Amino acid sequence: MADERLDEAEMLTLTYVREENLGGGGDYLLETYKGDLKNHKLWLCGVTEFVFKHLPERIYFREV
Template sequence: MERTIRFYKNAKHEWYADIPEWGGAVEDLQMVEGADELLNWVAASENECKLLMADEQIQNAEILDLIYTREENLGGGGDYLLEKFRGEFKNHKIWLCGVTEFVFKQLPEKIYFKEVV
């Protein structure tokens, strides 16, 4: 499955995913625990960016590897590792909440992503 998702910063400079069909609280769409830092790298000095995300390989994509599935009492979702970003070694850990399962209908073992310009 492939999906383009827009991410944006609010007035407090907090990152959020723009997922119109999400029926839960908007706070659930906030990007935290490493995902916000990744979006800062992608967007550079901009306040929004779009990522093509997929659970199957896409050409010239960055890769997030699932390293741990969190129990619901720990926030659910999963911890992912971004080993490299744009060819540079990062070894950056990211938590993606249960909204990831909503988008992909599962918690993918790998998430492939690249910026859409």
């Protein structure tokens, strides 16, 4: 996972920053996965902000 583009990576896009009373963290959207349309919404907790030192607009990830 990285907040900068990785070769052959999938991408999560930040759609909403949650307030602490709503659990903190951010809501992300996985539009496609391995070329297939998914439009999967997911919440990533405040640990994401701890790891990256902010909530990235985009998070890139790939299988190793």
